[in-house]
Amino acid sequence: MTCLAREEAFGDSVETKTPQAAHGNPSFGQDDRYSRQVLFHGIGLEGQRKLAAARVAIVGCGATGSALAGLLARAGVGTLRIIDRDYVEPSNLQRQSLFDEADALESLPKAVAAARKINALNSGIQVDAKVEDLIPANIEGALEGCDLILDGTDNFETRYLINDFAVEHSLPWIYSAAVGSYAVTLNVLPGQTACLACIFPDSPQGIVETCETSGILNSAVNLVASISATETLKYIVAGASAARLRRTLLSFDVWTNEHAEISTAEPRPGCRACERRDFIHLAGVGRPHITLCGRNSVQIHERQRPIDFAAMDRRLRPHGLVRHNDFVLKFWHEPYEMTLFPDGRAIIKGTTDTAVARSLYAKYVGS
Ligand SMILES: [Zn+2]
Secondary structure, eight states: OOOOOOOSOTTSOEEEOOTTOGGGSTTSOHHHHTHHHHHSTTTHHHHHHHHHHOEEEEEOOSHHHHHHHHHHHHHTOSEEEEEEOOBOOGGGTTTOTTOOHHHHHHTOBHHHHHHHHHHHHOTTSEEEEEESOOOTTTHHHHHTTOSEEEEOOSOHHHHHHHHHHHHHTTOOEEEEEEEBTEEEEEEEOTTTSOOHHHHOSSOOOSOOOOHHHHOBOHHHHHHHHHHHHHHHHHHHHHOTTOTTSOOEEEEEETTTOOEEEEEOSSOOTTOTTTTTOOOHHHHTTTOOSEEEOSTTEEEEOOOSOOOOHHHHHHHHGGGSEEEEOSSOEEEEETTEEEEEOTTSOEEEESOOOHHHHHHHHHHHTOO
């Protein structure tokens, strides 16, 4: 694994700009870049200026987040903030369009890899990469100053957290999900439309399909990202009153062609979030410090435990194979694989037993 050039203090926003910015090159036609989009009647020059001034947060940069970020970066949204807790792996490459084999080989954090890729495809916009798990303790800072929040997550816990934050701050957000061949999306315009808690008061119970259990078609991802990215453009150009903003929960199965729309034009009377303003997810009630995360892995949400990778590398070397770059440290201790982040967070693969993960962490990182 190569040792990467340090970009900035880890855990903080990593603002990335290509040094040889193409817009500084007089031969590069920045004026022409958005010409086909400006020609479109719904955007125009004024719309393009609004896009340039917009600040959009994308929470989760897996398949859907990658597609959203790629579309919006090419469309000229001026500031993208990409928040993701994970690193790139080979199994991501089938659908996570911003990443390549080199990113997976280096186990680059997805937010960092995405920012680099976006800088290469549009140097005229700003990308803030945040390598962190969005939780109640950091959500204010992570989403501060954003005009709109997009959902690229893979779990309801984070979506309810985003929903509570968005409703409390009257910020629009767009729910997007895809699993198997099925895609679903909802625009939440606080004060106008239903929110996620209006429609799903509680998270789904029982067996929930995930990409790990049901697989995923990359076309289902691109469909939901295309719809959500277009709703984002409409919102930025015309505001929350835009007549063409969709006010339904839209679902589409690209394999069976079944599709449905349920009206979400009004908040549900008695909604915990919209009406009672009871933001339980922001309060982090009962939120565990250790959770299952994907297939056969556990995440430990340690914070305030800055890790010196060089020192940790030396300490772990007698116990297994260790590799680190500036962003992640990987430690293989058969049958487990621990990925450690500079703020002390860890993802432990090879177990679904939180006690085993906790004990490994305590033994090798600290209790
Ligand atoms: Zn609601």
